[in-house]
Each structure stands twice: as C-alpha cells, then as structure tokens.
Amino acid sequence: MSGMYEVITPNIDVSRIKGVGPKMAEKLQSIGIYKADDVIFHLPSSYVNQSVVNLNDAEHNDNVTVEGTVKTEPSIAFFRGGKSRLTCFMDVDGIYVKVTFFNQPYLKEKLINGEFARVFGKFNKNKLEINGQRLIFDTDGGYQVRYSLNQQMHAKTFRKFVEAVFENCRFNKDLPEHLKQKYRLMNIREALWHIHFPLNDKVLHEARRTIKFYELYEFQLSLMEKRKQERVYNDHYIIDYDVERLKSFISTLPFELTGDQKRSVNEICRDFKQKISMHRLLQGDVGSGKTIVAGICTYAVKTIGEQTAVMVPTEVLANQHYESFTDTFKDELSVEKLTGTTSRREKAAILERLRNGDIDLLIGTHALIEDDVVFNKLSLIITDEQHRFGVNQRSKLSRKAYRKNVLYMTATPIPRTLSITTFGDMDVSIIREMPKGRKPVETYWRRFDETDKVLEMVKKEVDSGRSAYIVAPLIEESETLDLKNVQEIYHIFAEYFGEETVELIHGKMKPNEKVFGMSRFESLEKKVLVSTTVIEVGVNVPNATFMVIFNAERFGLSTLHQLRGRVGRSDLQSYCVLVSDAHTENAKLRMEIMTSTTDGFELSERDLEMRGPGDYFGVRQSGLPQFKVADITEDYRMLEAAREEAVNVLESSGGKE
Structure with a gap:
C-alpha cells in the first residue's frame, strides 16, 4: 500500500499527506x-446511523434505511414556486413500498427501474x-460520519486525508499488551480506524x-x-519526629479525634517518615476539623525543633x-501571624x-513569600485553599524550605474524578x-414574596441571642451592581432590626x-451581618446560627x-434559608438538592454533573485536560482504573521504595 506514496511518520507536516x-x-x-x-486524532463529532433495517421490523414513523429493487419508472410532478415531488415504487423485503422525494428532481436519473437502490427516510x-430524505451511495457500516471542520471542507474530503494517513503512516502509539488483554481493548490504530470508519454499533x-x-x-x-x-x-x-511525644500531645486534646482525622494524621505522619518529599492534599468539608489535623502535624515537626508555615489567601482566613x-494548642505551639497589615515594628x-527558630508555626498571607521572611528550619508548608494561589507563589515559599x-x-x-485529574500527582486524605x-444545618427554600416570613425567622434567632449572616449575590462579577444590591438588602434589614444591630461588608x-x-x-457587637460572598471562606463565629x-x-x-x-x-x-424564585428547571433542581443534603462531597458530585468539569471551580481550570472521547464525569471508573495502572508503572520503575 505504501508504495503509492511516501511512508510518513505521525509528526510529519500535514502538507506532505497525499x-x-x-x-x-x-x-x-x-x-x-x-x-x-492530528488528522487521525481529529475524531468525528457525531454519527447518523443509516444501517439497513428489515422493514417488517420497523415501527410507524421510524427513520429507516432500506434497500431493494426499483419497480417503476420514477415520475415527477412540479408545483408553483419550483417545488417538486418525485415518486416511484420499490420492492423492499417483499413489501411493495411507495417512495416519495420532495424537491429533489435530480434523483430521477439515480433511481433506475429494475436496479438496486438504498433509501433513507421516514416510514x-x-x-x-x-x-425519502436521501439516497445512500457510500456509507461505512451504514453510518454517515460528521466532523467539526469549521466549514473549511466537506467531510468526504477530510475522510480521504484520514485514509491516506492510515495507508501510509508508520504508527507509533499503542497500549501495553497486558492492559489490552486485561481490559479487552483493541490496538490503538485499529480503534481509531473503526471510529472513523465504523462497521456497526458494537465495534464503534x-x-x-x-x-x-x-x-x-x-x-x-x-x-505520574x-x-x-x-x-x-x-x-x-x-x-524523624518523636512518636511518643506526639501521642502524649494528642492525648491532652480536650476532645477525641474522629476516625477520618486519625486516619489523615496517620497518613501524613507516615509521609514524614519516608525519604521523599510529601505532596499531599487534605480535603475536608467545612467544619470537619482540618485545622486540628494540621496542628497535630505541626507539633510532630516541632518535636525535632523544626518549623511549619501556613499560607492562606486572605487576611480574614x-x-x-x-x-x-492559639485557642486549641495554647502553649504547646509557638504561633505567630504575618499579613499585609502587620506593623513594621x-x-x-x-x-x-523566626530566624532564631523561636516560632514553631507562622501563619500568613502572601506576606510569607517576601524575601525578608527567613525561616530557621522550615520543614512543613501548609497551603490552604491552594487553588487561589499561583504556581509561582507556591514555589517561592517552597524554595524557603529546609525539608520540602x-x-x-x-x-x-x-x-473524586476531579481530584484524580487536577490533583492526580498528589496523595489525597479525606475527612468526611x-x-x-x-x-x-436545616435548610429551607423560600420565594421572594415570603421575605417577611424570613425576617421573622431571623428575628426569632437574634432575640434568642444568636447571630445571622445575610448574603447578597455577586451579579455578573460587577462590583457596581453588587454594591447596589447589597446596600438595598442592608437597608431592608437595618430598617427592620435597627442600624445598631446590622453590619455591612x-x-x-x-x-x-x-x-x-x-x-x-465576631465580638457580637453587631448581631446581623449583611455581606457579599467575602464570608465564603475563613469566618468562624460559633454564635451564628442563621444564614x-x-x-x-x-x-x-x-x-x-x-x-x-x-x-x-x-x-x-x-x-439556612435560600431565597429564590428559581425560574428555570436547573435552578429549581439546585434548590431541591441543597435542601435534601448537607454532605459536601455528595453536593460536589451533583455540582460536577450539572456544571461540567470545566466550570466546576467557577472559572475554567487551565489544568483540566481536554479529552477527545473520554468524559471524566461519565468515565470515572475507567479513570480510576487508568490511575491504578499508571501508579503501578511508577512503582515498578522505582517511583517508590
């Protein structure tokens, strides 16, 4: 085959394709x-299945592809405006069928009395x-294959280039034999061919x-x-932390750790004993106790006289x-804070x-990465809400480490699927x-015309000595609209409760x-806080019981x-009361989901299903892969299997000891 044209390699310029x-x-x-x-990996965008069916099995109004013998000479009737109707009869599976094509008079020359024809249309x-919608002359396994080509060429033209590459290209991609056998997979070349030129549904x-x-x-x-x-x-x-000191320290805590907290501490401490730098993600729902885990690990580092840094995105956090x-660990840890508002002195x-090693734990914002911040022996870096920091900011802090x-x-x-794809190079600990x-938290959904009832619910809590958050939306990320909206809501609550009770942020x-x-x-001087989403992360007011x-x-x-x-x-x-008129089905579904569960991990899976992976974090994550065929939400089991096999490769090649 290759004698017709030069043998080409996969990375050869497209201009050299036949x-x-x-x-x-x-x-x-x-x-x-x-x-x-790129040609063979530019896969079809969709297919129209035009496989021939037996007319005896077809239902009324089905779109069908049938084949048979033309039994009459086609006749054409013309109408006003240039419209036409072409009619003939065919023998299809022993059934005498009338076939009609509207406004395609040129098909008369293709439908020849006594000869074979294949027709696609509604029965x-x-x-x-x-x-009839069309006559079919050239299909692969009955499929019409469509490509996204931006109107640059016909699909038929592009398919010729695909054929030329398959015919002349020296192929260099495949999966290991043991994986193909284990998961019953094709050769990659064979699979790509069947995607471009499908035989039937099963093979496709x-x-x-x-x-x-x-x-x-x-x-x-x-x-990997x-x-x-x-x-x-x-x-x-x-x-090489002091295990006995750490156990003794944990025993002095005024509460017992949950099972997930214990497991997370064990996983992190196991990492500490390895002769490889730790790279771990600790996921925990709001209020699940990640800070306790971080504090215990900080104490482990302290037992060898070394330091920990916690970098957070905001001063509030x-x-x-x-x-x-400081509340939890009292005098057991020497803790300091460094932010943009810390005075010079x-x-x-x-x-x-810090330089002398007198501080065990330094908590701060971006201020931690400034050149004059020098640690004695920084051996653990904790980054909270790490997706809010750039790679350069994180790496600048890492360069200060004595042990990374x-x-x-x-x-x-x-x-889980996003965790594997966006943080797949990390180990993951989860606190559920x-x-x-x-x-x-009991959650309710109320309409805007029920705002008076909502105000009464808030008043009941405030009168009991509790505090409440009132959140206004960020509209199209416009601070102007946001400001106008939040002020309107502030006036409603200030008028109802009095300005001495309501704070605005x-x-x-x-x-x-x-x-x-x-x-x-926080000091309970004001019991009601009207705010935008600035309170989303990092605010802790135990007295607040209403949102x-x-x-x-x-x-x-x-x-x-x-x-x-x-x-x-x-x-x-x-x-928590969600106030929304929720005009769309999607909005109604979100309100119903929120009122049915408080499990953050369950909600995250539903959110991923509804929004898709690209928009999960609110903005498109550049780190998310764009797959041709795979879908990380639908194919999560396959994703986990692929990860397991990749980890096996890493381990067998010396990735672990």
Missing part, C-alpha cells in the same frame, strides 16, 4: 491540524410509504472504549511522571487560623524570632466525618474596613455549601 496541497494545508491548520497525527407503516462502542482508556491512561502517566520528577529520594526528607491554632520582631514537605488543604469538597455534637471596602466590620460581628442567601439560584451548589458552612459551627441548631 492529496493535501498548500491551500488545503492552510485550511487544515486553521482548525488545529498540523501533523499527520409510514399505515400507508406503506417512505418519505469498543473502539471508543479503547480510545477513552488510552487518553485517561496517557494523562495519568504524565501526572510529573510526580516522579518532583519527588526525589533522599534521607534528608525524613522528619489568616486571623481565623491564628485564633483557632511587630514584623521585625517576628522575623527575628507540602500539605495542601481545601474546604471545597472536590469530586463531622466532629461529635455537630448538628446538620462588601467588595468595595478597604481591607482594614472589612476586618473592622467583621470584628464587630439567608438571596438570589440563591445565582450560585453553584459548591458555593452555596461553602456559604452554609459559616453556620452550624457549634452544638447549637443552625438554619
């Missing part, structure tokens, strides 16, 4: 096809008629299954390779962590103690259990104004859950 001239090469390049490989079983399904696995496996291999490059074996990485660590004192061990924490429950005594405020407003709410979210349909499930997580942070019963 039949592709300079102009056609430009057209192909305009749709992202530059190499021979009227009662009248034994087929309203198997071909697509093969390419799905190939894509997921190759992606996981690339993550990245993981291997980032993790270098060296005895220096071992944190830095304050929250600082208070949480205070900062100088902190930096000196990184723990990423997130309060955003991430669906909530601490004892926590009661699920919004995105236009300066950082110190936000901190001041938040402090008045109202206006225009709740404007938020994704994960954001609503994060907001709801600001209440229910004590043993008091808490409530």
